[in-house]
Amino acid sequence: MPSPLIDFSRRHWLDMNFSQALALKESGIDRVLLHGLDERERDWLRVAMAVYVADRITLRSGSTSWERRMEGRSMHIRVPVMNPEAWGEGVRLALVKALEFFTGDQWEVELVKHPSLRSAPATEALFDLRPEAPFVGLFSGGLDSFAGSVLQALESPEQTGVMVTASSNYRLFAQQRELLEETNRQLRGRARPMMPIHVFHSVDRIAAQHLVGGSKQEASQRSRGFLFMCIGLALSHRLGVDTLWVYENGIGAINLPHTPSGLGVDYTRAMNPVGLSLMGDLASRYFGSTLRVRNASLWRTKGEMCGRLGLLGFGELAVKTLSCDKAGRRKSNDQIQCGYCTSCILRRVSLAAGGLELMDQRFSTYEENLYNVAADAKNDRLFQLRAMKAQALRIRAAVDGIAADPVFALFREFPELRRVTAAIAQDESRPATDVASDLVELFRRYVRDWEYFETMLPKPHRMAS
């Protein structure tokens, strides 16, 4: 069902001081991010923020989770920008294509002249911070971005990593800052310290203020990764680099459905290679120069990333990161992770496969410890474990021996991989058949990670070999 037009050029939106919703924090000094960017970059972020706000305030219809998954949304937004002419047909089509991939919804985006903004040059604040030979990466503070950025810093010791964080609450901001500071202490003498750019945004608050009748914000947040990447791409452009790095293990990035009923955007596509390719295309068209989003961890399982961290002496710091889907949403002790969401489970699989399970048990706190979980534990606490096991079984059946052609068997079971293969082949300029074979290998190694993890589970929760 078409949603009504969300017109961000109307007075009540402009009064929200929308253009200052993002603030840059560096060395304890608050700067208004948008003043450090040029007009084109500011417009880019205005559109990204508008998309995110629209996504949060437009609830998917239906009273049950099943009904909400059944129907998509038809979104229509109007966004005021300094320079609507920069959003030509090709750019808008690329924008819509990316949004439809990430959110699964139908989008229509209008760009209109902002009624009151005046032209202002970018300040040099950001440019002054530009280190020599930087690489720019997104840093969420989770295990993947921590592992990926540390490994990239150690593999490129002549470069300085500029790590972009984005947060909408101070606890998360503090955790990200603390983790980067501790990481830099441990990198000393081995690599250049990473330079943080903390972006604190109030876009969630803006969305909350525009909800009708006190209803909740849309929980799926499928455009959250889009916003984060847009922030990173604007900063990459400002810093004059042509690549924005992200760090998501290959399995998590591709994020195949856990059950056969999973479909479309049931599982986030935030770091999917297809989405990254679409974002690169969009940014390149809009900024008029080549910009890419690349995943430095695409060909690693999370277990492999953890294993390398352990060997390099970063194991203790790794287990102190947070992965839980619910972390940061808790009112009380936000160091406790639930232990049974898919993010917690993949984390434990990977820490175990990487040889860090003892540290994990010593330093991490889980509400439900799967290593001791009772056979009759509440079903909702075992649901995701079972679903992920079902997926591991399907993958194993495809890639391990039984099928004559593992590529065919895996792709037939998960046809989503065809689009993924095409995107990677294009990005890496490699033959698709090579990419497909490498994907089979990646998933084969993931199954090994799972099999090791299962040996740690109480017997009733293991599967047959």
Add this chain to the structure above:
Amino acid sequence: MPDYDNIPRGLPKGWRGCAKAAVQGAPFLAQKLHHLTAREINRNPQVKEAVGLLEELLPQLQRIAAAPVGERLTAELELPRGAESTRLKAAAVQCAERLAVGMALGDPSTADPDGLREQLYRDFCLAIPRINAFGPLLTVGVPFPYEDVDRAQSALEACEALLEESLGVTAAQLAADPEACKVKPVKAPVLPKPTQEELVQTEVGLDLDALKVGE
């Protein structure tokens, strides 16, 4: 459909029971769903949209089929706007992707370009129970992690009741003779008009006449 032949030993009790129920339930659920699909097409706008999308994707699949094998794996399926905006449309896209995979990797069942439409529709019908399209009950047809066998079994029984209510036949009758309970097409949806030759009837009883454009 997933392979149900190998229910692993050592599963938790509920899981194993569920898998067993799925194995027992799958064959007739698949048959039933062919009929339900035909029935739903006549009254469900989301199905109409999805079928319209199948028809849009079909020429692209035919182009992929005509391309050299080496190019099929990366040949882009140009998706129309909002192509995945409902679950059924997303399922249609997934089915088209699966067919493209088959063509790229030498699945003999995709060798006949003239049979692509039938393949596509058949896969789409099979996708419906898989994606939970018409309600949680139908998920019993796949190894979905229900927590216990009782729940899976009762879901299965509810499916049977639904079947009887919808089609006036029992599960046993349907399993024995799918041809005995064809759905009579009611009112045809507005769809791209297939030719009479294209209106084939599949071996498991899907009556593609139900897809026929109105008189």
